[in-house]
Amino acid sequence: xxxxxxxxxxxxxxxxxxxxxxxxxxxxxxxxxxxxxxxxxxxxxxxxxxxxxxxxxxxxxxxxxxxxxxxxxxxxxxxxxxxxxxxxxxxxxxxxxxxxxxxxxxxxxxxxxxxxxxxxxxxxxxxxxxxxxxxxxxxxxxxxxxxxxxxxxxxxxxxxxxxxxxxxxxxxxxxxxxxxxxxxxxxxxxxxxxxxxxxxxxxxxxxxxxxxxxxxxxxxxxxxxxxxxxxxxxxxxxxxxxxxxxxxxxxxxxxxxxxxxxxxxxxxxxxxxxxxxxxxxxxxxxxxxxxxxxxxxxxxxxxxxxxxxxxxxxxxxxxxxxxxxxxxxxxxxxxxxxxxxxxxxxxxxxxxxxxxxxxxxxxxxxxxxxxxxxxxxxxxxxxxxxxxxxxxxxxxxxxxxxxxxxxxxxxxxxxxxxxxxxx
Numbered sequence: 001x002x003x004x005x006x007x008x009x010x011x012x013x014x015x016x017x018x019x020x021x022x023x024x025x026x027x028x029x030x031x032x033x034x035x036x037x038x039x040x041x042x043x044x045x046x047x048x049x050x051x052x053x054x055x056x057x058x059x060x061x062x063x064x065x066x067x068x069x070x071x072x073x074x075x076x077x078x079x080x081x082x083x084x085x086x087x088x089x090x091x092x093x094x095x096x097x098x099x100x101x102x103x104x105x106x107x108x109x110x111x112x113x114x115x116x117x118x119x120x121x122x123x124x125x126x127x128x129x130x131x132x133x134x135x136x137x138x139x140x141x142x143x144x145x146x147x148x149x150x151x152x153x154x155x156x157x158x159x160x161x162x163x164x165x166x167x168x169x170x171x172x173x174x175x176x177x178x179x180x181x182x183x184x185x186x187x188x189x190x191x192x193x194x195x196x197x198x199x200x201x202x203x204x205x206x207x208x209x210x211x212x213x214x215x216x217x218x219x220x221x222x223x224x225x226x227x228x229x230x231x232x233x234x235x236x237x238x239x240x241x242x243x244x245x246x247x248x249x250x251x252x253x254x255x256x257x258x259x260x261x262x263x264x265x266x267x268x269x270x271x272x273x274x275x276x277x278x279x280x281x282x283x284x285x286x287x288x289x290x291x292x293x294x295x296x297x298x299x300x301x302x303x304x305x306x307x308x309x310x311x312x313x314x315x316x317x318x319x320x321x322x323x324x325x326x327x328x329x330x331x332x333x334x335x336x337x338x339x340x341x342x343x344x345x346x347x348x349x350x351x352x353x354x355x356x357x358x359x360x361x362x363x364x365x366x367x368x369x370x371x372x373x374x375x376x377x378x379x380x381x382x383x384x385x386x387x388x389x390x391x392x393x394x395x396x397x398x399x400x401x402x403x404x405x406x407x408x409x410x411x412x413x414x415x416x417x418x419x420x421x422x423x
Contacts, residue, residue: 001030001033001034001293002293004030004033005026005027005030005289006026008025008026008029008030009022009023009026012025012026018278019279019282019328019329019332020275020278020279020281020282020332021282023279023282023283023285023286023332023336024281024282024285024286027282027285027286027288027289028041028285030289031285031288031289031292034292036292040288041285041288044284044285044288045281045284045285048280048281048284049277049280049281049284051159052234052236053155053158053159053165053234053235053236054155054156054159054277054280055236055239056107056150056155056165056235056236056238056239057107057152057155057239057273057276057277058239058269058270058273059236059238059239059240059242059243060105060106060107060108060150060152060239060242060243061106061107061108061111061152061269061272061273062239062243062265062266062269063105063106063220063239063242063243063245063246064102064105064106064107064108064111064112064115065111065265065268065269065272066243066246066247066250066257066265067102067105067106067115067217067220067246067250068111068114068115068118069250069256069257069261069265070246070247070249070250070251070254070256070257071250071254071256071257072216072217072220072246072249072250072254073098073102073115073116073119073217074119074256075210075213075214075216075217075254076098076101076102076214076217076218077094077098077116077119077120078210078213078214079210079211079213079214079218080094080097080098080101081094081199081202081210082202082206082207082210082211083202083207083210083211084097085198085199085200085201085202086198086199086200086201086202087188087198088188088191088192088196088198089187089188089190089191089192089196089198090191090198090199091120091123091124091127091129091196091199092124092129092134092137092187092190092191092196093184093187093188094120095116095120095124095134095137095138095141095187096137096141096180096183096184096187097180097184098116098120099112099113099116099138099141099142099144099145099180100141100144100148100176100177100180101217101218101221102115102116102145103144103145103146103147103148103176104148104149104150104220104221104224104225105150105220105221105224105242105246106145106150107145107146107149107150107151107152107155108145108146108152108272109142109143109144109145109146109364109367109374109375110142110145110272110367110374110375110378111145111272112141112142112143112144112145113138113139113141113142113143113145113375113378113379113382114142114378114382116138116141116142117135117138117139117142117378117379117382117383118382120134120138121134121135121138121379121382121383124137127196127199128196129196130194131383131385131393132389132390132392132393133190133194133393134383134393135379135380135383135385135389135390135393135394136390136392136393136394136395136396136397137183137187137393137397138379138382139367139368139373139375139376139378139379139390139393139394139397140183140368140375140394140397140398140400140401141180141183142367142375142378142379143364143365143367143368143375143401144176144179144180144364146330146360146363146364146367147172147175147176147179147357147360147361147364148172148173148176148177148180149168149169149170149172149173149176149224149225150169150224150225150235150238150239151168151169151172151360152276152331153330153331153334153359153360153363154168154169154172154356154360155168155235156280156331156334156335157334157338157356157359157360158356160334160335160338160339160342161338161342161352161356163352163353163356164422165235166228166229166235166422166423167353167419167422168353168356169225169228169235170229170418170419170421170422171353171354171356171357171415171416171418171419172357172360172415173418174414174415174417174418175357175361175404175408175414175415178404178407178408178414179361179401179404182400182404183397183400186400216249216253216254217249219245220242220245220246223238223241223242223245224238224239224241224242225238227241229422231423276331279329279331279332279335280331280335282332283331283332283335283336284335286335286336287335287336287339290339290340303344310348310349310350313344313348313350314350314358314409317341317358318358318362318405318409320337321333321337321359321362321363321365321366322362322365322366322369324336324337324366325362325363325365325366325369325373326366326369326370328366329366329374330363330366330367333362333363333366334359334363338359341355351412351416353415353416353419354412354415354416357408357415358405358408358409358415361401361404361405361408362405364401365398365401365402365405368394368397368398368401369398370387370391376390376391376394
């Protein structure tokens with residue numbers, strides 16, 4: 001029955017049926033064949049979605065879209081450009097730093113790539129950068145949106161694994177900064193080799209003016225993370241506060257967003273959030289089958305008998321995540337595999353918080369690996385280039401991120417050091 005389920009799932013995916021429909025239909029069919037009580041399925045779906053922590057997802061998505069449309073991301077980029085634009089490959093460095101800042105607000109990789117890429121890709125191309133390189137850089141840097149907190153995948157991981165979302169957010173800080181530094185270093189090296197010019201150095205008056213203009217947006221990460229770690233607000237409450245703050249700044253300070261834009265912003269938020277919640281619902285139906293068939297217990301027993309070394313297990317898990325990332329969306333991967341892996345990592349003494357970061361970096365790779373990497377489609381749409389061209393541009397960054405992942409796997413303290421300061 002398990003083979004039948006995966007066979008149906010694969011066939012539906014090949015027919016380009018949406019992931020959540022493919023997963024739900026194949027699972028429901030197999031459960032029906034087993035004589036399972038069908039009215040239990042909607043009960044489990046509503047029970048899975050009835051979680052307060054999941055309400056943080058539309059809040060952060062809403063805040064990110066407002067930032068992109070209301071001028072906040074534009075002024076943050078202009079501020080960064082005034083400070084580091086004169087470095088070798090200044091525009092590429094600005095792109096990476098802007099993605100890091102936007103990641104600390106939106107929690108979404110596609111949103112980060114869209115907001116920064118729409119401004120920086122044309123700017124880099126006009127400055128003489130290779131378009132293929134510019135697209136690859138934006139796609140890869142955009143993945144920081146799910147590693148640097150807040151992070152939608154980490155919220156989902158914490159909900160499923162019953163781990164502190166505050167600790168999970170804190171665990172993503174240093175690995176996110178580490179990946180950002182690696183990307184910046186590579187950008188400078190590439191710029192020197194290819195002769196990408198520097199921008200004209202801004203005067204101190206220009207820097208101060210740009211910083212004052214951008215300070216309202218720069219306060220958003222402080223408000224979000226500060227309210228969570230001081231205990232003033234939960235992640236869900238912080239997401240709503242960040243959305244309200246972004247709305248006020250865009251409407252009344254920068255005045256680059258009008259009330260007429262509000263309908264389109266809400267529409268985009270609903271579309272993105274609905275996609276995520278549909279996948280969660282379908283994955284919970286799949287988890288119902290796994291529990292009913294005792295698949296996690298069987299897999300855990302098989303792994304415990306055949307793999308006794310945790311490092312061998314981690315290598316195998318990373319390979320599996322990479323393969324799944326080529327044809328599944330990141331939220332779906334987490335919800336499908338996590339119930340199976342949780343008992344195994346606890347049995348092998350692997351810290352669930354560390355494993356969450358490992359899993360999230362793999363989900364970053366899933367965002368830029370063809371054929372279904374969401375960031376690839378976002379960048380392709382922005383740059384009006386074929387998907388194949390974007391894939392060629394992002395290929396070197398995939399190799400770089402695999403090396404970063406290896407460091408994170410063998411150096412748990414990079415993920416766990418800051419978590420000791422969170423209750």
